[in-house]
Amino acid sequence: MFKSTDKLSGLFFAAFGLFTTIVTLSTLEVGTPGDMRSGFFPLIVGVLLVAVGLAVLAKAGLSQLQDTQPAFALRPLLIVTGAVVVSGVLLLTAGLIVAIPVLVILFSTAMPRRNWPEVLLTAIAMTVLSYLIFVVGLHLRIPLLNL
Template identity: 30%
Template sequence: MRSVDYRDLIGGTLIILAGAVGMYHSLTAFQVGTAARMGPGYFPAITGGLLILCGILIVIPALRRAGPMPTLELRPLIWISLSVLAFALLVLPFGLVPAVIVQSLVASQADSKLSRKGSLLLAVCLAGGAWVIFKGGLGVILPAFAWPW
């Protein structure tokens, strides 16, 4: 009987799948162009190809070593999914900073190791970092605060 590292096998396969979907979409929906004159689909196609390569580099060693079968944990799955949904629903009406704070606080419920004080400190630091990177560094056209009232 051959043993397999199932965690890396599943993870690598999902990375390959994500890269293949992204690459297929960029090659069929956008003009790719050439290396000298890149089109809008060039970078996503290259990124998808690199994801496929990384997934293959994860899957091949996983076929040669043993590892436990991962179990599906519902608590992290539910809380992380809810945090992404909360960010999507709050970012436009309230702005980037409040949406990141709420997302961080909701996502922190996925793990019971972080205290409430630690969760709040993490949320504030992440919101500040997001503001510095996206508003200050990249100039993203998204309000930091946009109160709907």
């Protein structure tokens, strides 16, 4: 018996990559590596998605299912969904400096085991990176701290 989730993932990646490649070739001008046009990047992404999908399919076909698949875990799904919603609201009301650490900490509660120093370090790093990318780099007007 093969891992059905791996097969489905591989099929999804390959199908989406094939769709992207076909749409890109039929609607956009691709150009050459020296003279890239608007379809060059989507074509590369589509081809890479097909390659990833085929690799996942090959791995699923070669590996045997050793243990049973765990039951669908609803708790982590709800925690991650709730964390995204809460951090979106906090971003607008409390600011980036509050929203990103709360997001990381809430995400960590979805894991069965967590290392709190690692979670806090990740929260700090993600906050700093988010500030540097979105505020400094992209000049987005995101509230930093609204308390």
